[in-house]
Amino acid sequence: GQQVMQIPQYQHVQEGEDFTTYCNSSTTLSNIQWYKQRPGGHPVFLIQLVKSGEVKKQKRLTFQFGEAKKNSSLHITATQTTDVGTYFCAGGGQAGTALIFGKGTTLSVSS
Amino acid sequence: NAGVMQNPRHLVRRRGQEARLRCSPVKGHSHVYWYRQLPEEGLKFMVYLQKENIIDESGMPKERFSAEFPKEGPSILRIQQVVRGDSAAYFCASSPGQGQVHYFGSGTRLTVV
Numbered sequence: 001g002q003q004v005m006q007i008p009q010y011q012h013v014q015e016g017e018d019f020t021t022y023c024n025s026s027t028t029l030s031n032i033q034w035y036k037q038r039p040g041g042h043p044v045f046l047i048q049l050v051k052s053g054e055v056k057k058q059k060r061l062t063f064q065f066g067e068a069k070k071n072s073s074l075h076i077t078a079t080q081t082t083d084v085g086t087y088f089c090a091g092g093g094q095a096g097t098a099l100i101f102g103k104g105t106t107l108s109v110s111s
Numbered sequence: 112n113a114g115v116m117q118n119p120r121h122l123v124r125r126r127g128q129e130a131r132l133r134c135s136p137v138k139g140h141s142h143v144y145w146y147r148q149l150p151e152e153g154l155k156f157m158v159y160l161q162k163e164n165i166i167d168e169s170g171m172p173k174e175r176f177s178a179e180f181p182k183e184g185p186s187i188l189r190i191q192q193v194v195r196g197d198s199a200a201y202f203c204a205s206s207p208g209q210g211q212v213h214y215f216g217s218g219t220r221l222t223v224v
Contacts, residue, residue, distance in 0.1 A: 006153075033212065042202055042215040043154065088154065092210040098144050098167055099210060103153035 002027050004091045006102030013109055019076040021105035023089035031092040032065055032072045033099065038085040046074075046087075079109050113138065116185075117203050117216035124193045124223050132188040132219045136205030143186045144213065145171075145178060148200045157201075160186060161209075193223045 035043040049065035090099040116135040146154040156170040160180035180186040204213035
């Protein structure tokens with residue numbers, strides 16, 4: 001079945017350093033979505049990418065969707081302590097199927 | 112604009128009891144999804160429902176677990192004869208259409224003692 005792999009599982013950075021998480025699907029995706037879950041909280045939608053090669057930015061966050069629509073990345077520039085949490089990618093596949101979530105990358109930031 | 116409402120937030124059950132988790136989707140959303148999350152683990156898909164129909168239940172255990180989304184009222188995830196291994200956070204999400212942005216509820220933390 002369709003799988004979405006996400007790496008790394010954990011990442012610790014010093015405040016001000018950059019951070020990147022990668023997402024890879026075993027099949028071509030119709031779209032990719034990114035979510036953030038703060039410790040003790042629930043996942044919150046960040047962004048959706050639909051087009052091949054698409055790049056979107058939200059302040060210090062940059063999201064990319066690969067040309068083959070099978071991989072994606074989230075890059076955070078100059079991390080802050082407020083960036084702490086788990087970042088999930090979720091791939092949309094065939095019609096009639098639910099999103100498939102990656103296992104997430106948990107980011108910790110020390111000041 | 113109320114988001115996805117889940118209740119209860121915390122639920123404690125003894126082994127062998129039944130657990131009922133409720134989820135009211137965003138108004139106007141007809142697609143509901145249930146996910147399970149163990150501590151420091153990802154979101155494991157359980158079931159996808161669209162008003163009165165189960166679209167995909169491939170992630171839900173065949174025994175003891177059931178879900179419904181009636182024409183009126185919230186979606187219900189029901190776990191019969193709970194065991195300690197059922198202890199987890201259960202999140203519900205809704206979307207306006209299939210595969211579209213998920214709006215998550217705050218989850219129900221189930222503890223089986």
